[in-house]
Amino acid sequence: MELIEMSCVHQSKGEGKQALEKAKEASSKERHLIRLQENSGLSETHNLDLTFLVLFNLALQYDHNKMYNEALNTYQVITKNKMFINASRLKMNMGNIYFKLGEYNKAIKMYRMAVDQVPNTHKDLRIKIMHNIGSLFIKTGELAEACNSFELIMQEKPDFRAGLQLIQCYHVLNDSEKMKKAFQSLLNIPINIDNDKYSQPATEDPQSQILLEAIKNDKLRQWEKGQQEEAGKTILTAAKLISPSIEESYTAGYNWCLEAVKSSKYAPLASDLDLDKIIMLLKQRDITGATEILNTFQDKEPRIASIAANNLSFLAYLQGDLDQAEKWGESAKELDSYNAASYVNLGNVCFARSHLEQAKEFYEVAYDNDSTCVEALYNLGLVSKQMQNYEESLGYFMKLETILRHDPPVLYQLAHLNQIIGDTDQATEWYMQLLGVVPSDPGILRELGQLCEREGDKQQAFQYHYDSYRYFPSNFDVLDWLGSHYMTLGVPEKALKFLKRASIVAPNEPKWQLLVASCYKKTGNHHKAVEVYKKLHRENPENVECLQLLVRLTSELGLKEAGEYVLELKRAEKSKEVRDRIGSSRPGSRRSSGSGSRSSGFSPNSPTPSKTSPTHVRSLGGSAHAFGKHNQSVNGTLFESDEIYESNQQIREIDLRYDDPLGPAPDRPRTSVGRKISEDDFGDEELGDLLPE
16 A cells, blocks of 8 residues: 555656556555465455555556556456456546547447446536547537537536537537527526625624625635636627527627527626627628627626727727727726726827827836736837837837747837847847748848848848748839849849839839849840830830930940930920929929939949839838838949939030940959949949939
């Protein structure tokens, strides 16, 4: 017995191996004792209870150590011995082992053999075994058999777990009538808890007062609360499950469930069911219907009315009606001064009005009232960041990271804040963690590429930008960067792929077509470049930059239409000069000040238009940066002048024979080594005059 007790003690401490060793030692000594008794002729003194105890403990320890075959063999030794009383009940243990092994049919067989051996007086044990049988039938897909098991439970001793599983089976079978019947059975389950005894009026007897205070939150009361919560959660879950299926429409089904609940002993749950209905209406984008139901909750008990006011406040905020959002938020706060959600809603209203200090105060009160309110903590981090209190914002988000492990928005905020304060290494580490959670987010890949570029790691920067392009091939910043990268390497053929895609995504943006034509020129495909320029000229006949390049290129190639483009260029220049004169005469005109600068993403041997690309798609928590962040020029020249292009007499004396002042263009180098970064196709032309409008 001492060895068995030591085995049980080891098992209670989680020391499974030591427990198994003691169980084996006890079994060995028990067999040795039997042999001694047989040799001494004392077989009739054999203690069957001791043998059963030793074998049963050994089987249990095998099971705890996941030695399932050994455990099954030991249980079979016990069950086959007819001298052991009630040994057949151990079939239930064998069924549990077969369940762990995934052999569900054998487990069902064992459970049925066990339930046949359990007398009717042990109703609770029979119910538990029947519940196991029903669960296994669900595992094997035999829903009709599972329904039979759960129906038997609901007839003998109904419970909420079996009732919910019965409803789930009928839902899968799409039997609406039986779903209704099972839901009614669920509502008829008695809970037998008297809440009135905890709210009795005060008496003058001090002993009664002490007793009442003692039982208000003792273990029995906590158990009763748990039972009530389980009942409410089960009924609400069942109602949400069957509502779309029992009637022709979701609303009709929910109304049936609502009426059934109101007419039962669980009528207080009707308000919670109404709130669930509101959530479902919001998911269906029926905001009007949800608002109408919420307005009916103002006369309910304070808890329900406060929840309704919170939802009304949030709906008004989403609709942009800040006055109504504030009104309902104040109402929720008055109904329940400890309602954290009401303070969060009021803080959101202040944040939208740019009253950051007041918003922060509301968020702090919300977090003080409920330390688990992650919305308040997250918004505290955002408002501190907006107020440029970056270290304080980092503290809030670090605290939030300990609560919500590996939450993508929190990880992004931590990375971006470290990026703002200049801690590039820490920012990179947070971005890498974020990339592990959302590996296909193009915005995060681009941010990592930008960080690597600042650190001088061009190869890794290219890899991140290219991965971002693979997941989202329409980001103009990424297309700009990749095109610039290949142009810097002297491989315009590869840059063409990205610039062409940009021109397809933004067909009305001249910049990309100009860059495509420039790449064709650099690859020596001048005729293709002329086609691109002509296409752009047809689409944008007033584009002076395109005409300038078209005149130069057709002149260089000796094409006859060069003269026509010269005349069109003159007309376009005159029109531009008139527009500029009108624009400069306006008060407050930017051009009239004679100052300003602009930069391009990268400069091919053609001027870059000033128009920006379409708005970038915003990735996870990311921010869209201005186009052209990769300020790197292929020809070593940044177009920064903002002067007005002025027509002069030179255009009237254009010689169609092109004469490059730098002499003949050298052959394109095979690699980027030794590349002349100062090459310029425009010769001595004034760069300011070639700026786009």
